[in-house]
Amino acid sequence: MTPPFARIADLHAHVGSLVTVRGWVTHVRSSGKVAFVVMRDGTGQLQGVLVKSQVPAETWERFGTLTLETSIALTGEVRAEPRAPGGHELGVTLLEIVGASPLDYPIQPKEHGVDFLLDHRTFWLRTPRQVALMRVRHELEQAVHDFFYAREFVRCDTPILTAAIGERAGLFGTEYFDEGTAYLAQTGQLYGEALAAALGRIYTFGPTFRAEKSKTRRHLTEFWMIEPEMAWYDQDDNMDLQEAFVRYLVERVLERRQEELKVLERDTSKLDCVSQPFVRLDYSEAVTLAQSKGSDITWGDDLGAPDEAIIVDTYERPVFVVNYPKEAKAFYMKENPADPRTVRCADLLAPEGRGEIIGGSQREDDYDKLLARLTHEGLPVEAYDWYLDLRKYGTFVHSGFGLGLERTIAWICGIEHIRECIPFPRLMGRLRP
Ligand code: 4AD
Ligand code: MG
DSSP states (O other): OOOOBOOGGGGGGGBTSEEEEEEEEEEEEEOSSEEEEEEEOSSOEEEEEEEGGGSOHHHHHHHHHOOTTOEEEEEEEEEEOTTSGGGEEEEEEEEEEEEOOOTTOSOOSSOOOHHHHHHTHHHHTTSHHHHHHHHHHHHHHHHHHHHHHHTTOEEOOOOSEESSOOSSSOOOEEEOTTSOEEEEOSOSHHHHHHHHHHHSEEEEEEEEEOOOOOOOTTOOSEEEEEEEEEETOOHHHHHHHHHHHHHHHHHHHHHHOHHHHHHTTOOGGGGGGGGSOOEEEEHHHHHHHHHHTTOOOOTTSOOOHHHHHHHHHHHSSOEEEEOOBGGGSOTTBOBOTTOTTBBSEEEEEETTTTEEEEEEEEBOOOHHHHHHHHHHTTOOGGGGHHHHHHHHTTOOOEEEEEEEHHHHHHHHHTOSOGGGGSSSOOBTTBOOO
């Protein structure tokens, strides 16, 4: 009888029986009489033990040809072995080579520069730290859906090819038949607002595109954003939801991804701060605070990265900076009745210098004010007719926000640069692999 195939993560259910495990070689060593091969299959690590006197001669010979990342199938009996990586060992009786891996495999167990690693991203992704990051990403994506499903938000998919632009960021355009230029969506929000009027509470989760010429640790040209939009929420309701959402995401990773956080050497005590109420700091106070610590920011400017760092270092927990000046923010934000120079909005700054992870606001629901903002910004009003119509036919109080997935991963995992937080990063100077 041929033994069943098993994944490394499932070996606990096979202790004492014969299985075949397929995967890739990560280490080999031999004493001449006993040989060890460590392999990975994407679900874990397994050590296979070969005793020369007990395996067929071809199996012993094949062991001698194994190189890093050779793909193999190992057959043998599963033994519980707490000292082995992954907690199991395979008493190998048969070793088959599926695909050889020449000795020039690019990623060797030594230090490589990050550009080299990015050029070889296809292989870099196989290493333990990258595997851990992708698993945390996966956990967060699932947590997003679980959070909103439990609250009866409807997930909606919005177009990627658009005519109306949403943000003051760089645009990618492409010819669109006889319709002029189509822009890759910078945000799903404007469509989210239309959907909120149809469905009440919705969220989008999709790729967004910005032709950012900035080479920072926080900017990708293609990133994934979660954008909820809620009818009848004002800006305070909006921030309450964001706080619950971010807390849920962090707690979920702490609860289910301890193994991965360990691989990433994350000091998880730094994340305990999310259990406290988040700070809500008025923009004007934020400016005063930054100035008092040496920043040359003046009222009216957007906060720079150093200003953000001053603010979060002061509080050591997530901080909402609320009510920015109108001129620093996008056209769709609602004028603040208490101070019309400002808008009802908030950026959520993550601790540890991670910067803004959420941008959100209440939306301008007054037709005339919105039209005036569009005109003032020099935007082509005709492309926004449908968006203005949401204010003409049954306008409604509504709010929403956008959380950047990669920046959130970088914060939770303690990763310096967000390029590691997406499988194949798109940066100003990088379109491959
Ligand atoms: O603040 P932003 O530009 O807001 C919006 O796009 C709104 N339409 C959201 C909404 O209200 N529905 O972007 C939101 C978040 C940022 O806080 C950041 O986390 C992330 O998206 N982000 C980026 N992430 C990676 N690379 C970039 N170039 C990013 N630009 C924004
Ligand atoms: Mg923003």
